Amino acid sequence: MTSSTFQPTSVLLDKGVIRRVYERRVRLALAKPPTVLQVEAANSYAHIATIANRLYITEQTANILKRRTEIFAAPILADTRALKKARYLRRWARRLTDFAFSSEDAIVLAYGSFGLDVESKTVGVDAIITTDFRLAEHYERRHGEIKHRFDDMIVNLPETYAVLRLPQVLTTAAILATV
Amino acid sequence: MMEKLTVDAEGKIVIPPEVIQKRGLHPGDELTLVESAEGLLVYQGGVDEKTLAWWNRLDDRQRLLAEDYALRDENLSEHERDASWNQEAESIEIEAESDELDLPTN
Numbered sequence: 001m002t003s004s005t006f007q008p009t010s011v012l013l014d015k016g017v018i019r020r021v022y023e024r025r026v027r028l029a030l031a032k033p034p035t036v037l038q039v040e041a042a043n044s045y046a047h048i049a050t051i052a053n054r055l056y057i058t059e060q061t062a063n064i065l066k067r068r069t070e071i072f073a074a075p076i077l078a079d080t081r082a083l084k085k086a087r088y089l090r091r092w093a094r095r096l097t098d099f100a101f102s103s104e105d106a107i108v109l110a111y112g113s114f115g116l117d118v119e120s121k122t123v124g125v126d127a128i129i130t131t132d133f134r135l136a137e138h139y140e141r142r143h144g145e146i147k148h149r150f151d152d153m154i155v156n157l158p159e160t161y162a163v164l165r166l167p168q169v170l171t172t173a174a175i176l177a178t179v
Numbered sequence: 180m181m182e183k184l185t186v187d188a189e190g191k192i193v194i195p196p197e198v199i200q201k202r203g204l205h206p207g208d209e210l211t212l213v214e215s216a217e218g219l220l221v222y223q224g225g226v227d228e229k230t231l232a233w234w235n236r237l238d239d240r241q242r243l244l245a246e247d248y249a250l251r252d253e254n255l256s257e258h259e260r261d262a263s264w265n266q267e268a269e270s271i272e273i274e275a276e277s278d279e280l281d282l283p284t285n
Contacts, residue, residue, distance in 0.1 A: 019264050024230055029242070029249035039222055046227040060269050068263070069248040071241060075233050085269075087279040093271040107269050121283040160282045173220060 006178045008126035008168075010054040012083065012115060014108050015061045016131040017041045017172060018076060022065070025072045037131055037172075044129060044172035047179050055080045056125060058111050083115030086123055088157060095149055099142050105135050112167030113150070127168040129175060139169040 013021075020041030027034045034042070049055060057065075062082035065073040089110045096106035112128045130136055139146070143166075150166055184192040194204070204210075211222040226234070237245060255263070269275075 015264065021230075023252075024227075025233060025245075026249040026252050028226060028230060028234055029245040030253060032253075036220075036222070039227075042230050043227045046229040049229060058269070060267050063267050064264060067266070069252070071237070071245045071248060079229075085279045087276075087281050089279055090271045090273070090276050097271070103271050104268060107271055110271075116280055116282065118280070123282055160284055176220075 006051075006127075006170075006175075008048075008052050010056065010117075010122070010125040010127075011048050011052045012056045012058070012108070012112055012125045012128045012167070013045065013048075013061075013080065014128060014130040014132070015058065015064070017045065017129055018057055018061050018065065018080075020131060020172075021045045021076060022068065022072050029072075040172040040176065041131055043179075044175040047175060048129060049079065052126075054117065054120070054122075054125075056083045056111075056115060056117070057081075058083060058108060058115070059085070081117060081119065083111055083125075084118055085111070086114040086116040088153075088161070089114035092150070092153060095153065096146070098149075099138075099146060101135075101138070105132070109139065109167075109169070112169070113164050124164055125167050127170055129170055129172060131172050133171050133173070136169045136171045136174070 018041075020035075020038045024034050024038040024042040027038060057080045059082050062077065062080075065077050090107070092114055093103070093106040093110035096109050097103060101109065108128065108130075111125075113124045115125060116123050147166060154161055154164055182195060182198060184194070186192055198204075212219060234242075252260070
């Protein structure tokens, strides 16, 4: 993947990315050096913000940010939109657990296909960005089987769901490799 | 952009001139070599644009406030910090499906 091949319109940032972006700012306020994960996440976030039209987070991440210190959290909430859950999101998440994803990972992956932006009335994203290398690697390795299962499910849903697709899953390190 | 670098007999690597120019590197600048799950990564120091823009928007009073809040955050134990980021985990069970929305039909 190169910068010319990775041009997403819509991106879902998982909770781990948002946490590290937040913590990067905490470290800056303390004039302390950030961790590698924090640098990776913050640099990826800065890059993605310049190329993607829409940055999304899950409802859980949005709710967590709303309870955290406003001075750090409010700008991140302003940059992003929280996706809502379209019908069948959880059904798809349960099927993903058959591929040995945890419930937490499965629901994030399911948001990638069934996450609903009520404002733009669009569903799903081009890519999910994560700090979890194992999640991205596992998704990539099982992608053929996952796609097969996804297509089997979609074909049995109402016609409006025919537009749904699987997202790419990329790590923050992989994003930086495209810069 | 992905660049392949070759290590010489003394363990030195040479960064291509176009990368030096693009990144504004100068002799004596420090880079950090990090061993990660994905291999060795080279990081340039400094603060990314988004974080820097956020910091530059804060006035002196807000920076003091941020430092105060940051200190409280840093003083949490790892367990407390993890717990605060793991609240409201979303269920995948059928019983939780009542909040799911139909797709718009237009």
